[in-house]
Amino acid sequence: MDVTGTSQIPRQRGERLVDTAVRYAEERHWDVLAGAWLEPVAGVERCSCAAADCPSPGAHPLGRDWVNQATGSPVVVRRMWATNPHASILLPTGRTFDALDVPESAGCLALARMERRNVELGPVTSTATRRMLFFVLPGGAAKSPELVRNLGWPPDAIDLVARGEGDYVVAPPTRVGRHGPVQWARRPTAANRWLPDAEELVSALAYACGRDGRRESG
Template sequence: MGVTETAQVPQQRGDHPLDAAVRYAEERHWDVFPGTWLEAVGGGERCSCGEPACALPGAHADGPDWAGRSTGSGAAARRMWTRQPRASVLLPTGRTFDALEVPEAAGFLALARMERMDLTLGPVTRTPDRRMLFFVLPGAAAKAPELVRALGWNAEAIDLTGRGEGHYIAAPPTRIGGAAVQWARKPTQVNRWLPDVDELISPLAYACAREAADARARTA
């Protein structure tokens, strides 16, 4: 699959949060938990948390106990989303996977390079705020900064971050501020086995460094 085709992977038609949450738990063995959702208010939409200036409207945990409520049971997921069908679908990281987060432009550049290198890739999401998250084996978030440093860059400076234990991500078809999280690479039988961070860090760091340099040049 070429990068152009990868960039155009559509959201699954007719996918609802309940169906997605059950599928992630049953087919991928990912833990899931329901978060906030978007509510119609005065002709617009607002996060169910009630905060007008919510940073992640409709896509964040609705309480500090989210880790304990996370479940890998499809039946439990069905019960939770039946109670609130509009709830966002959130996936804890640091359990069955970590996620490496990069700017979208860097993500697509890295995907193209990874495909040329014939690297093993896991699922990848695209968020409405133009970020991409690469699913990798647990432990990646802790290892990434030192691996990037060994390549000659600073992870924070090139905007490459890891999501590991104690964090979570939003999964499709969750809507953030009105637009949906989508798959850049959908979960399939082929990518059930996730890569280790060591396999992806070089092309990701290179792409992030290049994007950071281009951004500096544009503002110079």
């Protein structure tokens, strides 16, 4: 799903993960981290961490010190993938962007509503686990609960997860276990380099999550 047309960071068929990771650092100035990856074991793809019960196969940091290992240097990024060429691409939040994470059904509803209202949006990812993540300015995660409360929703009553400092998102075209690749619902472009504040998106996202929750409970 892609509604933006030409991408600043085009995804080429057969493109190496390292090239995509480098362009995230060069073109968007995002910090990048090489994460775990999928590898075949006895004909079955397993997470490189070797944990049989890994909750995020092929899509999580490799060590506890990952926060300090993330980098915006293209040279260091290439060095990371030279060691692990199949590594997943992770983008730490709380630095150049935060992310508002909602169910795909709510995300699509909110996206359509915001487009009708000409809301300026940043990049949005869509995962094969049926989640959508809306990129916003840093600091958005910290104030998101209060923004939700001000709209009349207890933050734990709707499925809106704010990802900020100390967290990360999985970047396209990383594959997450058997679910498939993460994709761009709205790709990074020159037009959306300047990210919206969380306050500009929370109302539509909270409404969509609340409506989505009522439909599921019904």
